[in-house]
Amino acid sequence: MSADIAALLQTIADEAIALTDRGAVADYIPALANVPPRQFGIAVATVDGALHRAGSADQAFSIQSISKLFALTLALQREGDDLWQRVGREPSGTPFNSLVLLERESGVPRNPFVNAGALVITDVLCHRYLQPERAVLEFVHRLLSRTSVAIDPQVARSERLHSDRNAAIAHFMRSFGNLRQEVAAILDAYCAQCAIAMSCAELARAALFLAADGVQPGAARVLQAADARRINALMLTCGAYDAAGDFAFRIGLPTKTGVGGGILAIVPGRMSICAWSPRLDATGNSIAAAAAIERFAATTGLSIFR
Ligand code: GLU
Numbered sequence: 001m002s003a004d005i006a007a008l009l010q011t012i013a014d015e016a017i018a019l020t021d022r023g024a025v026a027d028y029i030p031a032l033a034n035v036p037p038r039q040f041g042i043a044v045a046t047v048d049g050a051l052h053r054a055g056s057a058d059q060a061f062s063i064q065s066i067s068k069l070f071a072l073t074l075a076l077q078r079e080g081d082d083l084w085q086r087v088g089r090e091p092s093g094t095p096f097n098s099l100v101l102l103e104r105e106s107g108v109p110r111n112p113f114v115n116a117g118a119l120v121i122t123d124v125l126c127h128r129y130l131q132p133e134r135a136v137l138e139f140v141h142r143l144l145s146r147t148s149v150a151i152d153p154q155v156a157r158s159e160r161l162h163s164d165r166n167a168a169i170a171h172f173m174r175s176f177g178n179l180r181q182e183v184a185a186i187l188d189a190y191c192a193q194c195a196i197a198m199s200c201a202e203l204a205r206a207a208l209f210l211a212a213d214g215v216q217p218g219a220a221r222v223l224q225a226a227d228a229r230r231i232n233a234l235m236l237t238c239g240a241y242d243a244a245g246d247f248a249f250r251i252g253l254p255t256k257t258g259v260g261g262g263i264l265a266i267v268p269g270r271m272s273i274c275a276w277s278p279r280l281d282a283t284g285n286s287i288a289a290a291a292a293i294e295r296f297a298a299t300t301g302l303s304i305f306r
Contacts, residue, residue: 006052008299009042012292013055016040016277019288023279026259031158032062035260035278040288042275042296045204047212053201060197061276062155064258065096067136067193068118069207069231074139075124076227083124086178087117089234096241096259096284097165099172107176111238113256116169119179122190126181133192140196143206143216149198156195163187200262200274207264207272210235210254232266236304243283250294252303261286265293267302 020038027033041056075083092110094100101110109116125132133151141147170183179186198206209216214228223231235254240247240263247255253265253273261278263286273296277288297303 002050005044008296009044009052009054012295013040013042016055016288016292019291020277020279023281023287025278026280026284029155029159029162031155032260035061037278040277041200042273042292043200043204044271044273045208046271047208047217047269049217051201051205057200060199061262062152062260063196063198063203063262064194064260065113066203066256066258066262066264067196068113068121069256070139071118071121071125071136071193072112072231073223074136075121076223078128079124087112087120091237091244093242099169102169102172107173107178111234113234113238114241115166116173119166119170119173119186119190122186122193123179123181126185126189132189136193137196140206143209144202145219149196149202151192152195152197156192159191159194160187163191166190200276203262203264203274204272207266210266211268211270211272232268235266240285241283243285247290251297252305253297255293257285259284261289263289263293268304270302
């Protein structure tokens, strides 16, 4: 199986390069618009400790919304089920940065992966930690058993300077009493957390606990098995925003995407996969990375629906 995975990743990387001219890089965060777009990487980490990679799998990129997974896990560790009083578990069917449902639903976001939900999670972390973005970063360091991962200050600053939309979402939720800290502090922490830079290889390894019933292989228990299952369920139903249904149809695995072009997918009990390529489709998901993970799942037959 190991040799097969390595060979398959190489084939996928060779094919994916042809897709890297489709779509557009996220430019609403100016620092992301400068990323050279014709890049592709993929890595697979297995629960028994193997790591396979192809293309630019060791190139760090802005993890953006994939950070919401780590922030959610940390908030769940601290708050437990109380968290679900303030954020829902339903797909939104709207873009990641939409305000549309918040008025009708009294400032309670549909799920923790749309920006509104992630801002509630950041509010929780702001209450629990003096430096919430450091708490998320240090959590990633613990998952990787090393401290080499960092926040890209330029990307954090760039997003913060252009965060009117997230500010609007946050103020709106605060008017309903669903944010407790100051909006400015929440946005500072949120933009910094989204600006964590990691490679496909690092992301695949860091997220392995979601494939291993909540235990990080070779390290400690991160979450109860039931919570790891629930996060996987949320990834399947909400991890790719309003393309989550299409992703479930095409790929059949829990995924979390980010506008930096990364996509993380979990094969429960087996492995985690991360692919990256900067150009996105209209829903904010990487075209080449989604195609690569779709191809991997189809070729290996790995799907949660088999
Ligand atoms: N930092 C980005 C934002 O809030 C994250 C969005 C994403 O990666 O989908 O707009």
